[in-house]
Amino acid sequence: MYSEKVMDHFMNPRNVGEIENPSGVGTVGNPKCGDIMKIYLDIEDNIIKDVKFKTFGCGAAVATSSMATELVKGKTIEEAMKITNKAVMEALDGLPPVKVHCSVLAEEALQAALWDYAQKNGIEIEGLTPPKEDHDHHHDIPEDNE
Amino acid sequence: MYSEKVMDHFMNPRNVGEIENPSGVGTVGNPKCGDIMKIYLDIEDNIIKDVKFKTFGCGAAVATSSMATELVKGKTIEEAMKITNKAVMEALDGLPPVKVHCSVLAEEALQAALWDYAQKNGIEIEGLTPPKEDHDHHHDIPEDNE
Amino acid sequence: MQKIYFDHAATTAMNPQVVEAMVPYFTENFGNPSSIYEIARKNKQALDESRDKIAKLLGADPKEIYFTSGGTESDNWAIKGIADAYRNKGNHIITSAIEHHAVLHTCEYLESKGYEVTYLPVNEFGQVDPQDVLKAIKDNTILISIMYANNEIGTIQPIEEIGKIAREKGIVFHTDAVQAVGHIPIDVKKANVDLLSLSGHKFHGPKGVGVLYIRKGIKIKPLLHGGAQERGRRGGTENVPGIVGLAKALELAVENMEENNKKMIELRDYIIKGISSKIDHVKLNGHPTDRLPNNINFTFDFIEGESLLLLLDMKGIYASSGSACTSGSLDPSHVLLAIGLPHERAHGSLRITLGDENTKEEADYLLEVLPPIVQRLRDMSPLYEA
C-alpha cells in the first residue's frame, strides 16, 4: 500500500532524535488517534542548521516526519514555510487516501516548531499561525459512505 | 427426488386410457394449478372389474394415478373406499413433501368416480361424501416460511 | 447414453480457465486483502485487478464496482439500499410483472414496510413499454427496476430508452442484468443505468459471487453492515478466489461473445424451426428478435412441464420448465401468465437455454426425441382430443 520511497523513509528514517537546547520545538497530534509528532529545530542566522524528530504513529507518520525534516534541513525559514504537506507527499511519491492526514501532521509539527522559535525570539514569521490547541484530526474513510 | 417405485409408475404407468360406458367417472383437480385427474371405473357386482385413468400433471400425479388404479382393481367398493392417499404414497415408497398433495388428488379422483357410480345407481356408499366443486389445492412450500 | 445440458440459464459449468485462475488463491495467496503485510497485498492486488477488469468490460469506473455473493444479493441490495437512502424523497417504486423473484419478492417485502410498488405489465412478447414507465412515474417515485433480459423467455427490454426516461426525470434506475451480462454486449453508460446486478455462475464463472454496479454519486445504504470492505459499503471478508474467477469468466465471455452468439443464434433458430414444424399445438414464448441468443421457450398444449422434463431427463436431455429457482414452488410461471398464457398452458412450457458447447447433433437428437415424448404425454392427458 505504501510507495517504495515511503517504505525507505519508514525503514531508514532520517533525523530521528532530539536536539538539546533547540531553537524551537513543536509537538502536534493527539494521543486519542494514536499519533504524536515532535520536531526539534536548531536555527542560526535564519537558517535551519539541524532538525530532529520523534514520532509515535503509523508508517506514513514516520515517513512524512523523516521526509519533512529532510526537506527543511539547511533551508531558510521562509523556504521552510513553503514545505506543505503536499510537497512532503509528492517527495514520497504519494500516500494512500486514508493516510493523507499523516502528512498534514508533519506540516503542522514543523509549523509548531517554527512558531515556538518565533515566540521565544519575539519575531514574526509571515504566514505563520499559532498551532491549534486540541488538534483532533479525524480518521475517516474518505469515500462517500452512505 | 422421486423413489424408484414412483419413477417406475411414471415411466410405465398402468391403466392409462378410457373406459367406454363406464360405471362411474370422476374428474378432479383444477387447471389453475396445472393438475387434472380423471378416473374411469367398470363395476360389476360391487367389484371393480376395470379401471383407467387420464392425468394432466406432474410425475407424482401420473405415478399416484397409476398406483391408485392398480390398488383398487379387482377390489370391492368397500375395500376401495379404504385406499387413502397415505396408502398410495406408501405403496410408492413415499413422495417428497411438496408432492403429497398429488396423492390426495388421486384419492379424490377415485372417490369422485365412486360417487358418480353411486349417484347413477341410486345407492349409498358408507363414508362417501360428494366431491368438492371448486377443488383448489394450494401449491405451498410446506416448511415454515416466515 | 449421451448427456446434453440445455439449461445454461439456470447455471453453467465453470470454464477450466476460470478454475485455473482461481487456484492460486485457495491455498497460496490466501491472505485477507484488508491486512497490510506482504501476502495480503498480493490478494489486494488481485482484487484491484479484478475490479479494474470488470469495470472496463462494463464501461464503468473501478470505484463503481461492488462485489456481492450473487445476483440475489445484488438485487436485494440495489432495491432495499435505494429505497432506504431515498426514503425522504418518496416511497414509490416501479418494476415489471416479469422480474426475477429476487426483485419481485424484495418489492413485496418493501410493500409490507410502507412502500408503494407499481408492477408494469408486458406485451405478449414480454416487453415493457417505455411509455408505460413514463406514465407510471409520480412525484414520490424513487426507483425504477427493470430487468435487462428475462430468464425464462429471454426477452430483452428497451433498457436504453427506459434509462433515458429515468435520467430525464431524475429517478434512480436499476437493472437486473443477471441473464444479460456475458451474453449480449453491455455498456452501463450507453444503457443509462445507475445500478446493475450480475452473477458469476451465469457465464461459466463461480457460484456465490456477483457484482452490483453503483454509478458514482448514487446514494445507497448497505445491506450487509460490517467491516470497511468495498469502501465501507459492503462488509465481509472478500471472496478473492471467487472474485478473480468472476473477472476471468467475464473476460472470456466478452472476448468470445461475437463468435459464440453467431453460433448460438443459428442453433437457437434451427431448434425453434424444428419444434414448430414437427409438433402441432405449440407456441414460441418471448420476443421473436429481441431475444437472448441462447433462449428457446415453448408451450406445448395439453401437457404439463415437469412430466416433460422427467421424460427428457430419461433421454439424457437436461432442460427446464420456467425458472429453476422457482421449482421449489409449483405455481405456474408468473412470466408466462404475464404474457397472457392461461394457467394450464403456463404449466406446459419447456425452456431450452444453450451454451457455446452445444452442437447441431445435439439439436437433432432433441428434435428426434421430443415429438414422441410430447405425443406420449398428450395421449395420457384428459385435455387432449387426438
Add this chain to the structure above:
Amino acid sequence: MQKIYFDHAATTAMNPQVVEAMVPYFTENFGNPSSIYEIARKNKQALDESRDKIAKLLGADPKEIYFTSGGTESDNWAIKGIADAYRNKGNHIITSAIEHHAVLHTCEYLESKGYEVTYLPVNEFGQVDPQDVLKAIKDNTILISIMYANNEIGTIQPIEEIGKIAREKGIVFHTDAVQAVGHIPIDVKKANVDLLSLSGHKFHGPKGVGVLYIRKGIKIKPLLHGGAQERGRRGGTENVPGIVGLAKALELAVENMEENNKKMIELRDYIIKGISSKIDHVKLNGHPTDRLPNNINFTFDFIEGESLLLLLDMKGIYASSGSACTSGSLDPSHVLLAIGLPHERAHGSLRITLGDENTKEEADYLLEVLPPIVQRLRDMSPLYEA
C-alpha cells in the same frame, strides 16, 4: 527469508483436502440443485450431505442449517431478521461493546430505524457478566446477541449461562461464533443458543460461504429475498462447491481439534511467556484462561501498531493489530477501549493468532526479532523515556 503466518483469525489458507472435495463441483457436477434432472440431483445430494454433516458437527438438525455468504451475512440476517420478525413484541436488543462490526454496525443501523440497543460493558478480561444480561432485560427485549469468542483478544464468553437466562426469559439468543466454530467444541443445544453464525474461511474452508443456524420454531424474516432455496428463507443459487468445502473443512477441524489445540495452547503459552519476560511495559490483553487456543494479544506501551506490523512484515512475520477488517478505518480498537485501555495504548497492540502448522521454531524466531523491533520504535517515540 522464512515467512510465518501468524494471522489465522483474519483468514486461513484452504486445506488441500478441502480444495480436493470442491473440485468435482466446479466443472463436472455443476448443476443447479433446484433443478430436477439427473446432474442437478447429484448437486442436491452434495448439498444435503453437507447440511447433514454440519448439523451433526454442531449438534443441530439439518433443517436448522442455512447457508449464507459468510459471517457478515449470517450476523446481519440473524439480527435484522429477528428484529423484523419480533417487532410486534418489542424493539429492544441487548449486545456487548466488543462485538464484531458485523454485529455492532447492524445494531447501529437498527437504532436509526427505531430500535433500542443496550451495549453491555465487559470486564478487564473482555467478559460479559451474565448478571448484566439479566439486569438489562426489559419487557420489550426481543433479542440478545453476544459473541462466542472475541476476534481480537480471544476471550470466550459464558455463552451457556447467558443462553440459559435468555431461554428462561423467553428471549431469542444469537451468538456470533465465527471465531469459535472449528476452534473449540461447540454444541448448539448445550450452548442454549437459538441462532449461531459461522464463516468457512476461519477454519481452512473457502471464503464467501457461511452458515446461520436457526433453531426450529424461531421466526425470522429473510434478508435475501428471492427463489425458494434454503426452504424459502434465503434466496440465491446455492454455492455448492463452497458449501461442500465448508462442510469438509469443519469436519477436518473438529476431527483434529483436540490434538491441534493441545499443540497450539502449548505454543500460545510459550509465546506469551516469552514476550512477557523479554520485553517490559507490555500487557497481555484478554482472559488468561477463557481464551481461544490460538490467540495472543499484547499491548506494547509507547509504540503504535501499524509501524510494528510493518517492521515484522520486513522480517517475514505476518500478524495483525486489532481486527483486519477494521484496518480500513484507523480508529483504535473498540475492543481494547472496552477492556479499559486508554487510547494511545489501544493503538499499540499486536495480535498473533496461530494455526496448526505453526512451529516452536517460528515462535523462537518471533521472540528473537520482536524485542529489537519494539525497542527501535520506542527509541523513535516521543512518549518513551528510556
